[in-house]
Ligand SMILES: Nc1ncnc2c1ncn2[C@@H]1O[C@H](COP(=O)(O)OP(=O)(O)O)[C@@H](O)[C@H]1O
């Protein structure tokens with residue numbers, strides 16, 4: 001896997017984000033590629049979520065939030081007026097910190113994306129897409145006999161995998177995950193991490209985590225944020241064994257955060 | 258001594274006790290280690306003693322005020338002068354009332370000479386029981402004060418005792434509301450039972466003929482009324498639960514969606530108060546709006562399009578105006594339940610590439626549905642209990658019709674109708690009002706219970 005050609009999927013150049021007058025992200029440049037999982041780490045409040053949300057324009061939903069700089073998906077400026085947000089979000093999916101399945105059946109949760117984007121012309125296609133997404137999310141065997149039960153009745157870990165299935169059901173190119181395990185127990189966390197390993201290469205993945213061991217386990221690239229700036233960005237193995245910056249070293253060795 | 262003077266006297270004694278207990282308690286030494294300091298601040302001792310003076314005496318006075326008139330009357334009836342009284346009915350009650358008024362000085366001369374004869378007996382009895390009441394109340398005040406005052410010592414836990422007294426007072430306050438409710442329900446049930454001894458419940462609940470106008474004399478035509486309430490139930494449902502809701506549900510829901518999802522904070526700031534003003538308009542104002550503006554306009558429209566049977570009082574007019582009245586109610590309940598859907602749910606949908614309106618239709622509304630349904634049920638229960646609008650605009654004819662342009666009548670309208678004007682309190686006609694009231698009460702109670710259940714279930718789902 002390490003030798004796989006690094007196909008750049010998203011590039012962010014000099015990205016700054018403001019909430020009203022307050023600047024939350026200061027001139028950050030990062031690449032997200034197909035072959036690697038990119039982890040965003042840093043103390044809480046440093047802007048990891050904010051930055052992640054610029055990648056699928058979820059900050060558009062927050063009034064007063066403003067993004068500067070250039071972010072490209074396959075060379076296309078995602079903040080250009082010609083970019084359709086609805087289309088963009090189908091290509092750049094997102095999984096949230098707290099599992100947020102809709103109060104609908106498991107089947108309907110996964111079918112939601114294909115339905116609104118009109119991807120499944122016939123019921124048979126939809127069935128196939130739901131099954132394939134649930135299989136990729138490693139949830140199929142656990143739920144195949146109760147697809148009509150409510151998604152909110154699953155355990156926390158299953159709910160989060162359902163959300164991952166929901167996100168990948170529309171076959172996105174990029175999957176963004178914002179601390180997907182922070183509300184889960186260790187066993188459920190291990191399952192999600194395993195799932196991230198399996199999804200790697202199929203989707204470009206960016207994951208926010210404040211658990212350093214998790215970043216080390218699941219990612220190949222790591223970006224360390226502090227107070228809205230990108231302090232260090234590079235191979236995970238480098239960052240964890242041989243950080244260039246003093247602040248990175250302090251954070252990784254647990255001196256603050 | 259008049260009751261009012263007695264009241265002030267007791268309160269005055271309470272105040273004196275308060276002050277003296279405070280003075281006494283503030284003499285306690287407050288230096289030394291914490292364990293030896295007085296347990297409570299002087300104010301608590303003061304309240305403790307003050308309440309012991311006032312509360313038992315006031316409670317006694319309250320009870321006495323309700324028993325003593327009966328005792329007075331009994332005493333008067335025992336006197337020889339009372340032998341002259343007619344043995345029953347209105348006249349007897351009128352004479353007793355007049356004599357009492359003469360005795361306590363609220364009238365100067367009586368219309369009935371028998372009352373004048375009874376007045377001295379009344380005056381004597383009033384004076385006697387008044388004195389007993391005053392003496393007992395004052396004794397209670399002094400006894401309470403003395404008991405409490407001996408307890409004012411540094412280690413006495415006045416603070417916890419006052420706390421308990423306060424709790425007791427709050428409990429009594431809440432009991433007043435509960436007892437009143439029980440009393441009202443009991444009287445409804447009692448009077449309804451009398452009605453159902455004259456008219457069978459089957460006929461009342463399932464009969465389709467409503468004409469309660471019984472004649473005064475038994476030999477007149479139409480001496481027995483018809484008490485089939487189905488046309489009233491239908492009219493109530495037609496106006497309050499169908500027409501009004503056809504107006505209120507979509508408009509209320511849409512305004513809630515607009516306010517929670519689309520409106521800017523600045524717009525919300527002035528739209529919400531206006532909606533609340535709409536909720537504060539007295540229903541009688543809606544009533545004449547319905548009767549004087551909407552109903553004639555509707556009739557003209559109906560006649561213009563060729564519905565010649567259109568009446569100037571119509572189910573439609575009352576229903577439309579009632580629907581408008583209910584809008585703020587539905588809107589604010591829907592607003593609450595939509596706002597209670599977690600932002601995460603909305604984000605989840607938006608992040609899938611759904612548009613705002615798709616998110617509202619497919620995620621927010623289904624998630625908020627139970628809350629909205631609960632709100633609508635509460636709104637229905639308000640609408641069917643609403644009186645002024647239907648009295649003024651829906652009419653009196655007990656028609657069993659689905660034609661919105663014809664006049665219908667509702668349960669509340671008929672209750673008003675049955676109870677206004679001269680009444681005989683034991684005729685089926687009058688008692689029917691209680692039976693109708695009971696039905697209305699049971700239905701709104703059930704609607705409220707179901708609605709609150711639904712809303713509560715739904716709240717729990719997101720906590
Ligand atoms: N909706 C918002 N409005 C205003 N400020 C925000 C908002 N969301 C986040 N912030 C601020 O932006 C900064 C970065 O927040 P966030 O991206 O959530 O940090 P992280 O995910 O790293 O913990 C914080 O200081 C936070 O207070």
Ligand SMILES: [Mg+2]
Nearest residue numbers: 048049050178
């Ligand atoms: Mg965050």
